[in-house]
Amino acid sequence: MPIHMYPKNGRVILHVDMNCFYASVEMAYNPKLKGKPLAIAGNPEQRKGIIVTSSYEARAKGVKTTMAVWQARRLCPELILLPPNFDRYRAASKEIFRLMSEITPLVEPVSIDEGYLDITSCASLGTPLEIAVRLQEEILKRLDLPCSIGIAPNKFLAKTASDMKKPMGITVLRKRELPNILWPQAVGEMHGVGDKTAEKLKQIGIHTIGDLANADLFALKSLLGVNGERLRKRANGEDSRPVDPEAVNEFKSIGSSRTLPHDTVDEDEISLLLRSLSENVERRLKRKQAAGFGIQLMIRYHDWKMVTRSRTLAHHVNQADDIYQIASDLFRTHWNGEAVRLLGITVQDAMDKNQIGEQLDLFTYEKAAERETLHKAVEQLKEKYGANLFVKPLVHKNDAEQLTSFQKDFLDDYKR
Template identity: 35%
Template structure:
């Protein structure tokens, strides 16, 4: 444990929803929910205005609509979120070279690796001010002598706050907290502890390490007791190695047509390769994930002879793997991933998927055996894209441009019509709303505009 609060944990407040509010003037101060919008959709992020109604991450979107029917329900715009994240991470790098990103909106920062002699509280306040100036978004920050305490402090600082855990105050912070606050305590572990009468962090410490080991096993019990006592010596680790890259989609209705399944696999494979190339990586193992109509989930994988980032190779391999699974009853989720990542590719791998031997495809650990007597996907023609339903090309939250009215975003669509609000991030008042036919040739999709804000000058960088 450090003798000064020099580990910083930064967490952007309701990040996806906050980006949407910042870029859409009519939604500022209003409840916003970002996530999947179909019958099986799940909430990714909810604004604080929606959270007061009980809407939170990972709940079903249908349930969120019942809790907060007046909220704006929007599809995610990950390209814009990544662009804003890059701005935030750049500001963090201006403070210290030692950064451990956890996600697009969350990171640890080791202030001891930065300029010596700075007051941690002043650095944190300056960093929050710079993020607000550059993006218009707020961030919550925790400062402590360990990663565990810094993370807990940032949670207590939300929204838009700063909590500093001074040396000697760790127990006062930890003791009253519920056991689920600690890393590694999920529902199952919490239930084991509850049955033993252990509900708070203080009660974990009071129970003692031997009792925790008896309840949870040696490794888990020992580490949990140490965390509850505030002991956490883990360093901030920069550039954590990504072990795999994957994408998946849950479908509003089960897919029963084999051609549609192949089309979706091709589309997911292309998206996966885009992310792979964006990270400057390649991979040797292609993995498909299939969740069938009865919720049974299967994975299949095939390891290639060398790393690749060729979309044709990934597509053909993924199609062959999915063809080895019986999907006639219906598919509710498909995913494609690449693991065994490397920083290089081999240019002559284009044909290797077709050259793979009959024993190349192996079920992933724990998966059931492949279905027999299925023809390989490499011999199948490419599936045509499915016919879109009327209005399905326009999803709430999408950026659009009209030849006469300029830039805006889709508020909703249906019965052959699409409603657009014409406003841009720099506007200070809500824009006008107009309705068009879904096939209006003057209306086209557009790329997101950057958020309003000014880059901070060098004299303001977390000074």
């Protein structure tokens, strides 16, 4: 029993990061795609078509995530493009997390293709490295999917370590190794430091992660607020966050957005999109059994200028009709008349419906009962005659499915 490999007072955390997940799933499903430049993207004929992920062969040709399809094709004419297959990715993700849970119940999914394991109490299963090797081999053997794993005393360092060797890498990162391994890197390479934050840090002479680790705390807090202190701690390898299996139950907002095929001022087209987005948000709320107390509308104009407007509600909402009515009113009130490029609707202050205790007076109860009866009748008609019985569809079924925040929705599968 390798007790000596486990700290007496600290923790041992694994971060599992699947390599080119969507593309790898497609290759596992169709082995003929292996070794070829492959990318997963939206409809390449529409402006929304961007690269979601790509294989390492495609990346070697310059293809990157969020790149426009036309640009990717120019860099790699032989690029194979496939649309996302969400059901396939969900199934693979669920199996991956099941394999993690066979090691320890302390598993925290972060997104569809990455998660943390706290193996501090798993000494009877072997050394941390032996556990990581077995998990990596098991995922590859059962699912034919590659992954990289970071081993460290906390979540931040474990995530940093998993990025160091890809694909199929396993990296151990200890705090005492930070001055030689992490600190020489550019500050923008550190997890949690975005482009804008990196630029701000450079303005006060912080160019490397080492600079950040040794920076004046007062200067950092003056520049970035509490986030400055947090980033300084991370740069020094400090992270007290536990691996929390219950984190999958936390959500504060549920939304959906869509870029139009073309800039438009057509109010009928805009109304149809708002209706489609509202129905999509309703589906996500139902999936999570949630409701919210606020609606936010996001408008992005033809010149990329973006505005968000919101409304706090006295009662919770979770039905598409309510969401649509409020979002439409927000749009009519705040639209400046210019061509619209993108719209988004978000239900805010969301929570589990079981946690919502609504006090209904007689009038409210009667109205709620009437609406519940109406909604049940509509759902029955939709089941019998199809979902597009009342509203002209703006997008195809597959496109509508892509409007969901899929990286978050997968958590519902994990909880089942």
